[in-house]
Amino acid sequence: MRFEPRPFTGPVPFRCLYCPDCCRGRHVYLTLKDIERIARTGKDPQDFVTFSVEGDKIRFVLAVREWDLGCVFHDPETGKCTIHEVNPIICRIYPFMVSRKPLGVEGEKPFEYEGEGLWLYYDANCPGINAEEPETTIAPEEIAELGLEFEREFERTDMDGFVRLLDELG
Numbered sequence: 001m002r003f004e005p006r007p008f009t010g011p012v013p014f015r016c017l018y019c020p021d022c023c024r025g026r027h028v029y030l031t032l033k034d035i036e037r038i039a040r041t042g043k044d045p046q047d048f049v050t051f052s053v054e055g056d057k058i059r060f061v062l063a064v065r066e067w068d069l070g071c072v073f074h075d076p077e078t079g080k081c082t083i084h085e086v087n088p089i090i091c092r093i094y095p096f097m098v099s100r101k102p103l104g105v106e107g108e109k110p111f112e113y114e115g116e117g118l119w120l121y122y123d124a125n126c127p128g129i130n131a132e133e134p135e136t137t138i139a140p141e142e143i144a145e146l147g148l149e150f151e152r153e154f155e156r157t158d159m160d161g162f163v164r165l166l167d168e169l170g
């Protein structure tokens with residue numbers, strides 16, 4: 001699914017409907033913390049981490065199945081995430097996104113959080129936003145916090161750290 005940004009400027013009701021294609025064909029960046037959290041549940045990083053060369057950086061990306069491009073942790077029968085308790089920060093942010101600059105979407109405005117100027121959006125293609133019988137309400141502060149956490153962790157994620165982590169995990 002392509003992310004269709006809409007300004008996220010106030011709390012929205014939400015209920016995940018486990019749409020079958022939500023976790024297919026996504027490029028999910030992993031931080032070292034994500035990799036460690038998942039690996040500590042007994043998963044082998046060899047089975048879920050892939051590498052992507054971007055300029056002079058190596059990025060760590062969640063592996064997908066060949067047959068349907070679904071995430072290796074996606075249950076194709078139920079549409080649910082099999083590692084929900086420890087899933088990557090990017091997955092916890094979706095169906096929202098955090099940007100450092102405006103995307104040029106009508107109605108957008110900056111969101112100040114912890115002294116940082118952020119731009120928050122939700123995906124208009126996600127039927128869980130404003131769903132009937134919502135399970136929860138998502139506030140911009142929660143997403144801004146996750147966005148800043150991702151930014152910090154992504155910055156310190158590199159091959160040296162990955163090798164050290166593999167050593168620690170034994």
Ligand code: SF4
Pocket residue numbers: 015016017018019020022094095125126127128129
């Ligand atoms: S598109 Fe939205 S409602 Fe559907 S599975 Fe993804 S997050 Fe849940």
Ligand code: SF4
Pocket residue numbers: 022023026028062071072073074075080081082083084087088091
């Ligand atoms: S880790 Fe879970 S939430 Fe994230 S893409 Fe995979 S199945 Fe979906």
